[in-house]
Amino acid sequence: MNRPQSVERMIEVFKKLPGVGPKMAERLCYHILKLPSHEIDRLIDSIQKARQKIRICSVCYNMTETDPCPICADSSKNREILCVVETPQDLIAVSKVKDYNGLYFILGGALSPLDGIGPNDIRIEKLIKRLKSDKINEVILATDMDSKGETTAIYLAQLIKPLGIKVSRLGYGIPVGGDIEYADEVTISRAIAGRREM
Ligand SMILES: [Zn+2]
CATH class of the missing domain: 3.40.1360.10 (Dna Topoisomerase Vi A Subunit; Chain: A, domain 2)
Incomplete structure (x- = not known):
C-alpha cells in the first residue's frame, strides 16, 4: 500500500534537511504524526517564533x-x-x-x-x-x-x-x-x- 500523499509530501520536505536521509525522514515524520496535537502546535510555533525573531548581525553575520x-x-x-x-x-x-x-x-x-x-x-x-x-x-x-x-x-x-x-x-x-x-x-x-x- 502506498503512503497517503500528505505524508509522502512531508517526508519529501524532511529529506531536504541536512544529514537526514530517506529512512530518517520517514522515521521523523511518523514520530511527529503520532504526537498529540498540542505537541505538534508547540513544534510549529517554536520554528515560526525563531524564524520571526532571528536576524543576522550586521557586524559579524551571526x-x-x-x-x-x-x-x-x-x-x-x-x-x-x-x-x-x-x-x-x-x-x-x-x-x-x-x-x-x-x-x-x-x-x-x-x-x-x-x-x-x-x-x-x-x-x-x-x-x-x-x-x-x-x-x-x-x-x-x-x-x-x-x-x-x-x-x-x-x-x-x-x-x-x-x-x-x-x-x-x-x-x-x-x-x-x-x-x-x-x-x-x-x-x-x-x-x-x-x-x-x-
Ligand atoms: Zn555580531
Missing part, C-alpha cells in the same frame, strides 16, 4: 535577536582581535573557549572552486571592509582544517597581510579534515593558544 548581536555589543571584548569562521555553528564552538575574548566574523562558507564557490560567494569583501574600518591588529583564521578551509585561509592571508594586520592560523589540535564546529572547547583553546603566524 544569527541574533538583536542587532548588533550580544557579542559585538559586549564592551568587555578585545576589539583588536578578530576570529574568522565559516559558519554560525563554528562561532558558537569558539565562543565557548574562555581564553578567547576577541570578536568574530562569519564568512558564510569556504572557497571551493570545484563546487563553483569563489571569493564573491562568501563574505570576503565585507570582511576586508570591516578590517579597513575597525582597529583590528590580528586576524585568527579559524576556517575548517579541510582543503576548502585551508584554501580559504591562504587566500585570506594574502589579502589581509598587506593591510598591515597580523594574520594567524589555528595551531595543531583540530584533526586534519576536521570541522571546527565539532571540536571540543579544550581542543579549540589549545589550537588558538598555539596559533601560528601566516
Whole structure:
C-alpha cells in the first residue's frame, strides 16, 4: 500500500534537511504524526517564533535577536582581535573557549572552486571592509582544517597581510579534515593558544 500523499509530501520536505536521509525522514515524520496535537502546535510555533525573531548581525553575520548581536555589543571584548569562521555553528564552538575574548566574523562558507564557490560567494569583501574600518591588529583564521578551509585561509592571508594586520592560523589540535564546529572547547583553546603566524 502506498503512503497517503500528505505524508509522502512531508517526508519529501524532511529529506531536504541536512544529514537526514530517506529512512530518517520517514522515521521523523511518523514520530511527529503520532504526537498529540498540542505537541505538534508547540513544534510549529517554536520554528515560526525563531524564524520571526532571528536576524543576522550586521557586524559579524551571526544569527541574533538583536542587532548588533550580544557579542559585538559586549564592551568587555578585545576589539583588536578578530576570529574568522565559516559558519554560525563554528562561532558558537569558539565562543565557548574562555581564553578567547576577541570578536568574530562569519564568512558564510569556504572557497571551493570545484563546487563553483569563489571569493564573491562568501563574505570576503565585507570582511576586508570591516578590517579597513575597525582597529583590528590580528586576524585568527579559524576556517575548517579541510582543503576548502585551508584554501580559504591562504587566500585570506594574502589579502589581509598587506593591510598591515597580523594574520594567524589555528595551531595543531583540530584533526586534519576536521570541522571546527565539532571540536571540543579544550581542543579549540589549545589550537588558538598555539596559533601560528601566516
Ligand atoms: Zn555580531
